[in-house]
Amino acid sequence: MKAFIPFLLSIICIVLVMLEGSVANILIHLPFIPDDWQVTSHFLLLFTLYITIFFDQRNTYYGFAFAVLFGLIIDILYTPVIGIYLFVYGVVLYVARNLMKWLHANFFVTVLIVAIGVIIADIATYFLYGMIQFHHMNWNTYFVERLVPTFIWNILLSIVFYPFIKKNLRKWERIKFLNKD
Amino acid sequence: MFSFKKKYLFIFLLVLMVLVGLIGFTMRERSNLTIVEDFIHDSFGSVQQIINKPIEFTTDFFSNIKDIKNVYKENEQLKSRLEEIRQLEYENQELEKEMIELKEIVNKSDSDFLQSFESIHASVVSRSKDNWFKQITINKGSEDGIEPNMAVITGKGMIGKVQSTSPFTSTVLLLNGFDRYNRISVNVDVKEESEDLSGFIVGYDEEKDLLLLELNENNDKLQEGQFVFSSGLGGVFPKGLQIGEVQQVTEDRYALTKVAYVKPTANLDVIHHVIVIDRNMISDNGGDDEL
Secondary structure, rough: HHHHHHHHHHHHHHHHHHHHHHHHHHHOOOOOOOOOOOOOHHHHHHHHHHHHHOOOOOOOOHHHHHHHHHHHHHHHOOOOOOOOOOHHHHHHHHHHHHOOOOOOOOOOHHHHHHHHHHHHHHHHHHHHHOOOOOOOOOHHHHHEEEHHHHHHHHHHHHHHHHHHHHHHHHHHHHHHHOOOO | HHHHHHHHHHHHHHHHHHHHHHHHHHOOOOOOOHHHHHHHHHHHHHHHHHHHHHHHHHHHHEEEEHHHHHHHHHHHHHHHHHHHHHHHHHHHHHHHHHHHHHHHHOOOOHHHOOEEEEEEEEEEEOOOOOOOOOOEEOOOHHHHHHOOOOOEOOOOOOEEEEEEEEEOOOEEHHHOOOOOOOOEEEEEEEEOOOEEEEEEEEEEOOOOOEEEEEEOOOOOOOOOEEEEEEOOOOOOOOOOOEEEEEEEEEOOOOOOOOOEEEEOOOOOOOOOEEEEEOOOOOOOOOOOHHH
């Protein structure tokens, strides 16, 4: 059972990566979302942040590793260039990992870290893709039409699923790291 | 302590170099993916289709409820159109017969015509999670006969072209992601004129959300409301695929040619099932008729 936990986590990550693509196809034509809003879902980022907060020990890097690995898969599946999401998710998870050395895992810390993570990740992709000229969006339109809706959508999801994910990750953490008899 | 930090800095720079190399390598226009990418596209694509089933079911359910409200009104309208369609169908049959006869007389096979194509039906598996990339993934690949640069349409009109293929899935670039590197040669249909205007779709205006059309020559007959079709002269798409409707006509920067903004007839946001167009005409051998 102990060795099975990382596989379980990676299966969840795989499903989340797939959901990002399927949900994007629905989000784009939902009637109550204005046409020019660009809502981007960062499910994988949310889940790996949760792993870092509730699952990782002082000497493990599961959240970081999953973010890098599946960031690469997001790059391959959904974008024509490889490397941007890998880099961005890697950096965000690295920062979150270091923050968690000082912070205690509770609801407000989680929301704070998820909020910072989503904002850093989205702004970083904006600048990186802008640098290699994949979009020509100016900052104001980006801020209103993409950053704010993306932020609201992701924060909302992370709060709704907070109790469920926390409970399970804590349980798996106990199985994996604490029952060492 | 110092050497410890140095080691980390070294690793960080190394990773950064590899990443920049990777980005540079993949940024080129490429239609052939590496075997690793093919594998990931195919394996994720096939599982994604299963995940999509319940999602599709729920969205269909809600849109069905919305549809039911309008059923009566629509039915009345459709009934009135039915007679018209029967007439058209009859005409169509007659014309088709005539065309087959004429084809036999001039002794040309199907593949000599710009219009002729075969269609491959496919479903949309996913859309890019990032709205900056106007690409969707479909569930047919090179094993089903799909090749890069084939045109992709829905019932309402053209939506894009195949960007890259894997054995069982392929990636489609939507019309609103087109730029100067993937132009479409088009005809603008002018009513009561025997000759169409010819031009190119040269890109997509993101602010107006319309396609940009440049005519080959300055012509005053270009007007709003005219329909734009693919001309088949680009060598990639067959003739006669509907692309859009002219919305606004202006002049370009130097007032030398007309520039028009074209609204795509197909809805690029709601796409579930598509048809990939395999052009019958062989365009790369011979070359005499390509001049």
